[in-house]
Amino acid sequence: MVESALEVRGLRKVFTRPAVDNLDLTVRAGELYALLGPNGAGKTTTLRMVAGLTQPGAGSIRIFGVDALADPVAAKRMVAWLPDEPMLYDKLTPMEYLEFVAGLWGVDAKSARAKAQELLEWLALWEHRAERCEGFSRGMKQKAALAGALIHDPKLLMLDEPLTGLDAAMARQVKDLLQARVEAGATVILTTHILDVAERMSDRIGIIQSGRLLAEGTLDELRTRSGREGRTLEDVFLDLVGTDAP
Numbered sequence: 001m002v003e004s005a006l007e008v009r010g011l012r013k014v015f016t017r018p019a020v021d022n023l024d025l026t027v028r029a030g031e032l033y034a035l036l037g038p039n040g041a042g043k044t045t046t047l048r049m050v051a052g053l054t055q056p057g058a059g060s061i062r063i064f065g066v067d068a069l070a071d072p073v074a075a076k077r078m079v080a081w082l083p084d085e086p087m088l089y090d091k092l093t094p095m096e097y098l099e100f101v102a103g104l105w106g107v108d109a110k111s112a113r114a115k116a117q118e119l120l121e122w123l124a125l126w127e128h129r130a131e132r133c134e135g136f137s138r139g140m141k142q143k144a145a146l147a148g149a150l151i152h153d154p155k156l157l158m159l160d161e162p163l164t165g166l167d168a169a170m171a172r173q174v175k176d177l178l179q180a181r182v183e184a185g186a187t188v189i190l191t192t193h194i195l196d197v198a199e200r201m202s203d204r205i206g207i208i209q210s211g212r213l214l215a216e217g218t219l220d221e222l223r224t225r226s227g228r229e230g231r232t233l234e235d236v237f238l239d240l241v242g243t244d245a246p
């Protein structure tokens with residue numbers, strides 16, 4: 001049986017209204033899972049609960065079998081979370097930033113430097129390794145933050161809108177890196193409003209609306225479910241959620 005990277009059951013979070021409402025999700029180990037939904041559907045809130053950044057009102061979260069609510073420290077060691085507007089220590093160079101983050105995770109200095117070099121090369125930041133991040137473009141900062149999220153080799157990587165605001169070349173670098181992580185055995189969950197990206201990159205897709213799961217499966221399974229064989233993910237998505245833009 002394939003081990004689940006993530007099992008969310010009956011997850012609930014209420015602010016003034018329910019943002020996540022009795023949500024079930026299953027993400028298999030080693031897949032790239034796209035979590036889609038209209039604005040305000042509850043995607044970020046869900047992933048923030050999985051990352052241990054906000055407490056659910058009800059429900060359970062298991063990460064590689066570990067109960068994330070009962071044992072948050074063990075769960076967090078396996079997880080990386082990249083928000084849509086990540087925070088960077090601007091006064092540091094990317095190399096210093098990565099060494100700093102690696103230190104927080106207890107990665108030894110030699111492995112940290114090797115890993116940092118590998119990530120910065122992947123993301124075309126190696127030639128900027130000695131420059132302070134404060135002079136970086138938004139896309140370069142986003143890539144440096146992604147490298148920081150990967151420095152401890154998380155088994156489960158969750159990214160909120162990782163490609164938004166990136167030009168074509170930078171988006172390609174990030175997509176290639178994520179795909180390489182999946183090929184190396186990691187599990188990736190990303191949210192995106194760019195449905196072409198979800199269509200091309202993901203193994204499976206979950207669509208949520210008003211905090212509830214509308215559908216989950218491969219693109220073909222979603223097509224069959226919505227009676228839209230041969231159609232694009234955009235057609236299927238709009239059918240399932242109604243006319244809301246993604």
Ligand SMILES: Nc1ncnc2c1ncn2[C@@H]1O[C@H](COP(=O)(O)OP(=O)(O)OP(=O)(O)O)[C@@H](O)[C@H]1O
Nearest residue numbers: 015016018019037038039040041042043044045046
């Ligand atoms: N800290 C908060 N306080 C109050 N309401 C919140 C808070 N965070 C999120 N919400 C509300 O919860 C709902 C779900 O928001 P969330 O950010 O999870 O949606 P999303 O699917 O990620 O949306 P988007 O695609 O626009 O980023 C929204 O109605 C939002 O206004």
